[in-house]
Amino acid sequence: MSLATEKETRPFWTIARRDAAAGYLFIAPQLIGIVIFVLIPLGLVFWYSLHEWNVLANSFNYVGAANYQMLLADPSLPQVLTASAIFSAGLVVLNLSLALLLAVLLDQKLKGIVVFRTLFFSPVVVSLVAWTIVWSFLLQNNGGINGMLSAFGIEGPNWLRTPTTAMISVVVVQVFKNVGLNMILFLAALQGVPKELYEAARVDGAGAFKQFRRITLPLISPTILLTSIITIVGSLQVFAQIAVLTQGGPGMSTTVLVYYLYQQAFQFHFFGYGSTLSILLFVIVAVLTFAQWQLRKRVVFYEN
Amino acid sequence: MKTDLSPRIKVALYGLMCVLLIPFVFPTWWMITSSVKPISDIFAFPPDLWPRRFDFSTYAQVFELQPFARQYWNSAYIAAIVTAGTMIVSSMAGYAFARIKFPFSNAIFMVVLLGLLIPSEVTIVPLFQMFLGWGMINTHWPLILVPIFGAPSVFATFVMRQFFIALPTELEEAARVDGLGRFKIFWIIALPLAKPALGAVAIFTFLHSWNLYLEPIVFLSSTQMFTLPQALTQFTDAYGGAMWNIQLAAATMTAIPVLLVFIVAQKQFVEGLAHTGLKG
Numbered sequence: 001m002s003l004a005t006e007k008e009t010r011p012f013w014t015i016a017r018r019d020a021a022a023g024y025l026f027i028a029p030q031l032i033g034i035v036i037f038v039l040i041p042l043g044l045v046f047w048y049s050l051h052e053w054n055v056l057a058n059s060f061n062y063v064g065a066a067n068y069q070m071l072l073a074d075p076s077l078p079q080v081l082t083a084s085a086i087f088s089a090g091l092v093v094l095n096l097s098l099a100l101l102l103a104v105l106l107d108q109k110l111k112g113i114v115v116f117r118t119l120f121f122s123p124v125v126v127s128l129v130a131w132t133i134v135w136s137f138l139l140q141n142n143g144g145i146n147g148m149l150s151a152f153g154i155e156g157p158n159w160l161r162t163p164t165t166a167m168i169s170v171v172v173v174q175v176f177k178n179v180g181l182n183m184i185l186f187l188a189a190l191q192g193v194p195k196e197l198y199e200a201a202r203v204d205g206a207g208a209f210k211q212f213r214r215i216t217l218p219l220i221s222p223t224i225l226l227t228s229i230i231t232i233v234g235s236l237q238v239f240a241q242i243a244v245l246t247q248g249g250p251g252m253s254t255t256v257l258v259y260y261l262y263q264q265a266f267q268f269h270f271f272g273y274g275s276t277l278s279i280l281l282f283v284i285v286a287v288l289t290f291a292q293w294q295l296r297k298r299v300v301f302y303e304n
Numbered sequence: 305m306k307t308d309l310s311p312r313i314k315v316a317l318y319g320l321m322c323v324l325l326i327p328f329v330f331p332t333w334w335m336i337t338s339s340v341k342p343i344s345d346i347f348a349f350p351p352d353l354w355p356r357r358f359d360f361s362t363y364a365q366v367f368e369l370q371p372f373a374r375q376y377w378n379s380a381y382i383a384a385i386v387t388a389g390t391m392i393v394s395s396m397a398g399y400a401f402a403r404i405k406f407p408f409s410n411a412i413f414m415v416v417l418l419g420l421l422i423p424s425e426v427t428i429v430p431l432f433q434m435f436l437g438w439g440m441i442n443t444h445w446p447l448i449l450v451p452i453f454g455a456p457s458v459f460a461t462f463v464m465r466q467f468f469i470a471l472p473t474e475l476e477e478a479a480r481v482d483g484l485g486r487f488k489i490f491w492i493i494a495l496p497l498a499k500p501a502l503g504a505v506a507i508f509t510f511l512h513s514w515n516l517y518l519e520p521i522v523f524l525s526s527t528q529m530f531t532l533p534q535a536l537t538q539f540t541d542a543y544g545g546a547m548w549n550i551q552l553a554a555a556t557m558t559a560i561p562v563l564l565v566f567i568v569a570q571k572q573f574v575e576g577l578a579h580t581g582l583k584g
């Protein structure tokens with residue numbers, strides 16, 4: 001042993017090796033966490049999805065693809081997917097366009113603009129359930145919104161008890177809650193657009209609208225892509241708003257996928273079928289994210 | 305598009321912004337004012353923008369109906385631990401992925417990024433089973449461990465990595481020549497420079513934990529253990545009807561402290577979020 005160490009000309013702990021060890025130590029908590037709380041559960045959720053598992057009946061039987069066949073035959077599934085699609089599409093379109101409008105407004109040279117920025121952003125820091133409860137209160141049939149409307153002689157609908165307006169309500173409540181985040185990201189992007197470009201365009205006689213379409217939009221397109229990915233993935237996770245505002249109703253009109261998953265697994269105790277719905281949610285998130293990254297190559301403009 | 309605007313356009317812009325502000329500001333206003341109205345006035349018609357009578361007993365009732373102080377503490381201490389824990393875990397991982405060369409670092413980074421694709425909702429069923437097996441149901445462990453180490457922290461790690469990649473390396477190189485070890489370089493030199501990114505990570509981690517709703521209702525069963533979002537929905541009378549004024553008093557107490565911190569530190573809040581890897 002001692003002879004061998006004496007022959008060794010280079011120490012074992014070279015700088016590169018020490019660095020590698022440090023690197024593994026630094027990422028260890030995150031990596032182990034991902035394995036335990038993400039990868040193993042993902043494997044388990046797939047494994048569970050192959051089982052008929054009712055906690056109340058204490059049954060756990062391998063059934064192969066039966067849950068997936070049940071999924072395809074589930075009469076509620078088309079409604080659930082439609083509700084999810086309408087919610088996500090409505091949310092993304094409204095959120096991004098309002099965020100962009102607000103960002104453009106906040107980018108103007110006006111006194112006291114920071115006060116407006118603060119106020120538009122403020123719902124982001126209001127507790128989500130508190131925010132939703134207030135809106136639920138406002139949207140009651142005899143609540144504040146219909147009270148205001150009737151002051152103008154308009155008889156408002158029973159917002160949360162009518163399918164169409166219930167869906168509109170959940171989307172709008174969520175948009176006002178979180179649009180401030182995207183607004184700030186857009187504002188930062190707008191402020192990063194070189195001013196000389198606008199000068200040049202003005203000299204060439206381009207109007208404000210043309211400048212916005214030809215200069216602003218292409219230059220902030222990376223931000224638009226990023227925010228749309230975050231917003232879509234976030235919209236698929238919506239739960240608290242639905243649980244507080246509508247409990248998925250009326251009927252199943254606002255039962256989005258996560259809410260349906262929660263009902264099946266934790267209210268009806270169908271853990272096997274709940275796991276199958278989880279896999280479906282995972283596939284949808286993965287496909288949408290992948291599609292948007294692909295889109296990036298074709299649509300997004302990069303300076304370099 | 306910063307040009308000097310004509311006075312007429314300025315007035316129009318102010319007007320437009322004031323109208324747009326209504327749905328952002330009015331709910332918070334309505335929450336606070338309604339929480340001090342007696343229940344008989346709460347659905348008054350026409351609605352009172354300012355309470356015609358004050359009834360502060362709602363605030364006392366919040367604490368009588370539920371162990372609200374305890375629930376407040378639960379939410380606060382969980383959010384504090386999760387925020388501190390995420391800042392440590394994510395800044396270390398983000399630093400290593402950005403700066404340290406080690407075998408398979410890119411492959412491992414891709415694996416970690418998978419966390420972004422797998423929201424906690426996807427894995428809630430097996431997570432429930434795992435914590436059940438560890439005897440951690442109706443404890444706060446799931447609400448602490450999963451956010452710090454699991455999927456929610458991946459976004460923070462990504463932000464930290466983007467920040468460190470953009471950070472000049474000269475200072476760290478100099479420290480290396482002076483013989484400083486990796487951990488010291490990270491702790492003494494890199495981390496203090498990363499304050500803006502750490503601030504952003506702290507803000508969105510805190511808000512994420514503070515707002516968590518699905519996880520508490522899945523993992524917690526006794527009122528003593530409840531967190532605030534969960535507690536807020538429990539103010540109902542014997543028939544399941546919402547006790548609006550009490551619920552709104554509890555909601556006000558939940559919302560106001562964070563709102564005040566935000567108003568005081570709004571510059572750091574907003575600019576912290578805008579000037580990190582989030583920029584894309």
